[in-house]
Amino acid sequence: MSRIRGGCLCGAVRYLSKSEPVMTALCHCTHCQRQSGGAFSVNVAVAKGSLEFQGSEPATYEDRGESGGKVLRRFCGKCGSSLLSEVDATPTLDWLKAGTLDDTSWVQPQASIWCDSAQA
Numbered sequence: 001m002s003r004i005r006g007g008c009l010c011g012a013v014r015y016l017s018k019s020e021p022v023m024t025a026l027c028h029c030t031h032c033q034r035q036s037g038g039a040f041s042v043n044v045a046v047a048k049g050s051l052e053f054q055g056s057e058p059a060t061y062e063d064r065g066e067s068g069g070k071v072l073r074r075f076c077g078k079c080g081s082s083l084l085s086e087v088d089a090t091p092t093l094d095w096l097k098a099g100t101l102d103d104t105s106w107v108q109p110q111a112s113i114w115c116d117s118a119q120a
């Protein structure tokens, strides 16, 4: 069974993927700080299009990255949990928010990005 299985806080949106995670990165960008309410977000990359949703489809907020590319921030329309981002700059990957996984025991960040805007 794939390690990629999870959902939002209220359970309206559930997801799974048969693909294995590609990498895990911490993002310190100010947009992730605002969206998550935390100091950074923990993002697990999976192959684009490999996620299957069960229950409701996530809602979408269309954000822009610093390069001007689109960042589709997808979240539960009912409880507001951030679920994943689709980033124009990484067209082969979807970035899942690790905190929504059912099992986070294997999550090991390998990189940090946007460190200039990291909270002290």
Ligand SMILES: [Zn+2]
Pocket (backbone or CB within 6 Å): 008, 009, 010, 011, 012, 013, 076, 077, 078, 079, 080, 081
């Ligand atoms: Zn929800």
Ligand SMILES: [Zn+2]
Pocket (backbone or CB within 6 Å): 027, 028, 029, 030, 031, 032, 033, 041, 114
């Ligand atoms: Zn970010």
